[in-house]
Amino acid sequence: MSLEIMFLRHGKAARPEGVGDFDRPLRKKGKRQARKIGRWLVAHKALPDAVLSSSALRAVQTAEEVLKTAGLDHDLIKTDRRLYFDARANLMKALAGVDDAASRLLVVGHNPWMEDLVCDLASEPLQHPGGNWIMKTGTLIRFAVDDFTDGLGSGRGRLLDYVLPDTLPGADEDD
Numbered sequence: 001m002s003l004e005i006m007f008l009r010h011g012k013a014a015r016p017e018g019v020g021d022f023d024r025p026l027r028k029k030g031k032r033q034a035r036k037i038g039r040w041l042v043a044h045k046a047l048p049d050a051v052l053s054s055s056a057l058r059a060v061q062t063a064e065e066v067l068k069t070a071g072l073d074h075d076l077i078k079t080d081r082r083l084y085f086d087a088r089a090n091l092m093k094a095l096a097g098v099d100d101a102a103s104r105l106l107v108v109g110h111n112p113w114m115e116d117l118v119c120d121l122a123s124e125p126l127q128h129p130g131g132n133w134i135m136k137t138g139t140l141i142r143f144a145v146d147d148f149t150d151g152l153g154s155g156r157g158r159l160l161d162y163v164l165p166d167t168l169p170g171a172d173e174d175d
Contacts, residue, residue: 004104004160005120006142008037008066009111009135011165022084025066026061033138033165038069040163046142048106049165050098050126051076053164054083056110062138083109091117112137121145121157138165 011030019025026034031171038084041047047070053063063077078098091107098105107114115135119126121143126134135141 002146003102004046004142004144004159006046006104006106006140007114007135008062008063008108008140009114009137010054010058010104010108012055012137022056024056024058026058026065030058030137031065031169032122034065035069036165036168036170037064037140037163039170040140040165040168041066042070044161046104046161047072048076048102048104050102050104051078051106051108052083052094053077053079053108053168054110055079055081056084056138059083059108059110063106066106067106078118083107118143118157122156122159123155124159125157126162127154128148136164137168139163140165 011033012027013030015024015026027052044146051063051067053059058073060077060079064074067074067076079093081137082094095105111133115133116136118141126141128134140161140163141159142161144160145157
C-alpha cells in the first residue's frame with residue numbers, strides 16, 4: 001500500500017485561564033499559520049484526499065483553516081481522540097478508518113508524539129531548523145511511504161517537503 005502522508009502540527013494555541021489543554025483554541029497566529037499551509041498545499045498541488053485530526057480544539061481548528069483556505073470541504077476531516085493521547089501507539093488504528101482510495105493523507109496532531117514519529121519515519125535525518133522542536137507549531141512534513149501495512153517508522157518515509165509556516169509569505173504580526 002503506497003501513500004503520501006503529511007504530518008501537520010497544530011497552529012499556535014492560546015492558553016486561556018480556566019480552559020483545559022484539550023479545549024485550547026488557536027491564536028490569531030495559529031490561524032495565520034494554518035492559512036499559509038493551505039495556500040502552500042494549493043501552490044504545490046499537494047491537496048489531501050483525507051484528513052485525520054486529533055479531536056482537540058486547536059487541531060480541529062487548524063485542519064478547518066487549512067481546508068477552507070485550500071478550497072476543500074471540511075467533511076474531509078475525520079477526528080480521532082486517540083490522536084490527542086498516546087497517538088503514536090494509536091495512529092495505525094486510526095489510519096485503518098481512512099478511506100482506502102485516499103492517496104494523500106493529512107494528519108493533524110501534537111508534539112511530542114508527532115515529532116518522534118516523523119524523525120523515526122524519515123529515511124534521512126531531518127535537519128533541525130533551530131529552536132527546541134523539529135515540528136514547531138504549524139509545521140508540515142510530507143512523506144512518500146511505500147508500505148506501512150505493518151506500521152510507520154524505521155526509515156520508511158521518503159521526505160518530500162518540510163514546510164515551516166513562519167518562513168512562508170504573509171502577515172506575521174503577533175496577536
